[in-house]
Amino acid sequence: MKIFNTRTRVKETLVPLRSGQVSVYVCGPTVYNYFHIGNARPFVVFDVLRRYLEFVGYEVTLVQNFTDIDDRMIRRANEEGVTVKELAQQYIAAYFEDAGKLGVKPATVHPRATEHIPEIVALIDKLVGAGVAYESDGDVYFDTKAFPRYGCLCGQNIDDLEAGARIDIDERKRHPMDFALWKAQKPGEPAWESPWGMGRPGWHIECSAMSMHYLGETFDIHCGGQDLIFPHHENEIAQSEAATGQPFARYWMHNGFLNIDNQKMSKSLNNFFTVRDILAEFDPEAVRLFLLSAQYRSPLNFSRDQIQQASATLARLYAARDQARFLMERAQSDVSEGDEEVLRRIDEARAMFLQAMDDDLNTADALGSLFELVRILNVSLSVNASRAALGRFLEVFGGLCAVLGLVARTEEDRLSAEESEEISRMLDARAAARKARQWQESDRLRDELKARGYVVEDTPQGQKLKPVG
Numbered sequence: 001m002k003i004f005n006t007r008t009r010v011k012e013t014l015v016p017l018r019s020g021q022v023s024v025y026v027c028g029p030t031v032y033n034y035f036h037i038g039n040a041r042p043f044v045v046f047d048v049l050r051r052y053l054e055f056v057g058y059e060v061t062l063v064q065n066f067t068d069i070d071d072r073m074i075r076r077a078n079e080e081g082v083t084v085k086e087l088a089q090q091y092i093a094a095y096f097e098d099a100g101k102l103g104v105k106p107a108t109v110h111p112r113a114t115e116h117i118p119e120i121v122a123l124i125d126k127l128v129g130a131g132v133a134y135e136s137d138g139d140v141y142f143d144t145k146a147f148p149r150y151g152c153l154c155g156q157n158i159d160d161l162e163a164g165a166r167i168d169i170d171e172r173k174r175h176p177m178d179f180a181l182w183k184a185q186k187p188g189e190p191a192w193e194s195p196w197g198m199g200r201p202g203w204h205i206e207c208s209a210m211s212m213h214y215l216g217e218t219f220d221i222h223c224g225g226q227d228l229i230f231p232h233h234e235n236e237i238a239q240s241e242a243a244t245g246q247p248f249a250r251y252w253m254h255n256g257f258l259n260i261d262n263q264k265m266s267k268s269l270n271n272f273f274t275v276r277d278i279l280a281e282f283d284p285e286a287v288r289l290f291l292l293s294a295q296y297r298s299p300l301n302f303s304r305d306q307i308q309q310a311s312a313t314l315a316r317l318y319a320a321r322d323q324a325r326f327l328m329e330r331a332q333s334d335v336s337e338g339d340e341e342v343l344r345r346i347d348e349a350r351a352m353f354l355q356a357m358d359d360d361l362n363t364a365d366a367l368g369s370l371f372e373l374v375r376i377l378n379v380s381l382s383v384n385a386s387r388a389a390l391g392r393f394l395e396v397f398g399g400l401c402a403v404l405g406l407v408a409r410t411e412e413d414r415l416s417a418e419e420s421e422e423i424s425r426m427l428d429a430r431a432a433a434r435k436a437r438q439w440q441e442s443d444r445l446r447d448e449l450k451a452r453g454y455v456v457e458d459t460p461q462g463q464k465l466k467p468v469g
């Protein structure tokens with residue numbers, strides 16, 4: 001399999017450190033809020049990476065953290081009048097619920113920063129001891145000038161980075177690019193003991209400490225969104241490699257942004273839709289298919305139309321599975337004359353799927369191969385096909401859909417998906433009524449949605465649906 005490695009900027013063949021095993025670290029969410037559909041992109045894409053690596057026979061250890069202490073956590077906890085710990089519990093539970101609906105399998109381990117303070121402190125202590133970090137007023141900073149490779153991931157040298165950055169002068173730092181490893185406690189903030197007094201870890205160090213704790217000083221693949229390349233991942237490399245003298249992650253994978261109106265969806269721009277809200281309206285598998293409809297490094301534009309289209313695409317995949325099952329039940333013969341040719345074509349489509357996935361996880365092309373299989377079913381398997389041919393179709397089709405985490409529903413689950421689609425149709429009807437200034441009709445639909453448990457809000461990005469209460 002080839003992976004585009006951000007660090008070398010070329011597609012490289014994946015050769016794991018230990019034969020037959022792949023170790024992966026994914027930067028997980030900061031749990032101060034429900035995650036939005038942009039955040040869902042890395043969760044889903046790297047879940048597919050894991051499923052594919054397992055499919056081709058690797059044993060995968062996947063670590064995805066929860067950032068459960070930082071400025072945003074503290075601010076939000078104060079706003080809500082709960083402790084930082086309570087806030088984290090609430091949104092970690094919500095993460096598992098929402099990600100689970102999107103078919104994201106739990107990672108091997110989901111470590112939390114606050115549960116790894118001893119490892120974090122030990123790592124910082126090592127950096128201070130090695131002379132690449134310094135204490136200043138109870139804070140500890142990484143001395144970026146002491147790490148000559150600083151900038152190796154983002155491809156800029158430290159002087160250019162310094163010139164390009166808008167960094168406030170901070171008396172406590174020796175150089176503007178230095179970043180905090182440890183932050184001294186401010187009044188009312190949660191804090192832990194350390195050789196530098198009470199305080200809490202900075203964001204970057206937690207990922208170095210937790211990835212190396214679970215995966216070793218050198219591991220295979222480190223993943224996250226493009227926005228994390230600089231400074232987060234650059235800093236992770238600096239801290240980790242300065243402490244161990246060993247290479248840190250060997251391959252770096254970064255997903256492109258999910259955009260809305262050609263702008264990155266983000267909490268700070270307030271142009272986001274939470275997955276929780278979207279799932280009130282759409283089948284989670286349709287949302288998942290939408291997120292896989294582009295190769296992971298390409299930008300992807302969010303719109304309700306796109307998800308509706310994904311929903312139609314998904315329905316075609318389900319129809320193929322159901323049709324093949326139906327034909328299988330009624331097949332007249334175990335084998336038939338045309339089998340050889342059909343089996344060859346099924347295997348060809350399977351090989352195309354693998355080829356697409358081997359080419360830097362091209363899920364868009366892989367989906368194309370699934371539709372090649374659907375065509376084979378419709379053209380060559382719909383009349384007098386043998387059990388052997390239909391059996392092979394079902395095996396290959398089911399196996400490949402499972403790599404993408406699609407077509408996993410039973411009949412019962414699909415009924416609830418249909419219900420979501422009905423809600424989606426009501427929203428469309430309401431948008432049309434508003435456009436035609438038919439206020440009575442639009443109010444009637446609002447009431448009907450309310451009766452089903454949803455409140456509609458009209459926002460500049462369109463209607464947003466929230467569960468009542």
Ligand code: AMP
Nearest residue numbers: 029030038039041042224225257258265
């Ligand atoms: P955060 O909770 O903000 O730390 O983000 C969690 C993950 O979502 C990180 O890997 C981010 O890079 C990623 N991410 C955030 N916004 C987007 C977006 N609009 N599109 C794709 N990935 C994103």
Ligand code: ZN
Nearest residue numbers: 027028207232
């Ligand atoms: Zn991280």
